[in-house]
Amino acid sequence: GIQVEQSPPDLILQEGANSTLRCNFSDSVNNLQWFHQNPWGQLINLFYIPSGTKQNGRLSATTVATERYSLLYISSSQTTDSGVYFCAGNSGGSNYKLTFGKGTLLTVNP
Amino acid sequence: DGGITQSPKYLFRKEGQNVTLSCEQNLNHDAMYWYRQDPGQGLRLIYYSQIVNDFQKGDIAEGYSVSREKKESFPLTVTSAQKNPTAFYLCASSVRSAEAFFGQGTRLTVV
Numbered sequence: 001g002i003q004v005e006q007s008p009p010d011l012i013l014q015e016g017a018n019s020t021l022r023c024n025f026s027d028s029v030n031n032l033q034w035f036h037q038n039p040w041g042q043l044i045n046l047f048y049i050p051s052g053t054k055q056n057g058r059l060s061a062t063t064v065a066t067e068r069y070s071l072l073y074i075s076s077s078q079t080t081d082s083g084v085y086f087c088a089g090n091s092g093g094s095n096y097k098l099t100f101g102k103g104t105l106l107t108v109n110p
Numbered sequence: 111d112g113g114i115t116q117s118p119k120y121l122f123r124k125e126g127q128n129v130t131l132s133c134e135q136n137l138n139h140d141a142m143y144w145y146r147q148d149p150g151q152g153l154r155l156i157y158y159s160q161i162v163n164d165f166q167k168g169d170i171a172e173g174y175s176v177s178r179e180k181k182e183s184f185p186l187t188v189t190s191a192q193k194n195p196t197a198f199y200l201c202a203s204s205v206r207s208a209e210a211f212f213g214q215g216t217r218l219t220v221v
Contacts, residue, residue, distance in 0.1 A: 035212075041215045042212065048208070094207070096143075098202075
């Protein structure tokens, strides 16, 4: 199955800083998602981004499917951005198994 | 509102007991999933179902069982054969293999 590697595993920022989180896949993916896990454990959908670039406020994401990676950009970080960020993907079609990376733990200090 | 509802939020199990976690969705999604998360870890797939009356084992199915009798419902039973059941359990649904949406999770603790 697909292997998903996220980097960095941990990231500490001062409020207002920018950051880039990376997700590498061992094989081609046709479905790729980014999630933020809130303090209560719920997974919040950030982006569904099989390819290309999307933006939502201070967050944006880019997936380069041919090179099997995706990037999540957080600009002007806020303390509320703290938490764990996961990427996950599958090869689509009849393959329903969504495989997760181990996540990036982001801490934004005031 | 459309969404995925998991219940209960917290569940305590005695050694040797079976317990069932509920997952209901009203998004009209055909696929549903169960994941397990251990502290500081990513999510691992337990079971998934692409259509009613059909389900497939994920990566860590041993000690778990599921049923899919209705499109809206995908309950997970943690059996006594699961030796280390204390974890956070998340249910998800999707339209085919596309974007997945998650419930709020159930924290299971063995006492």
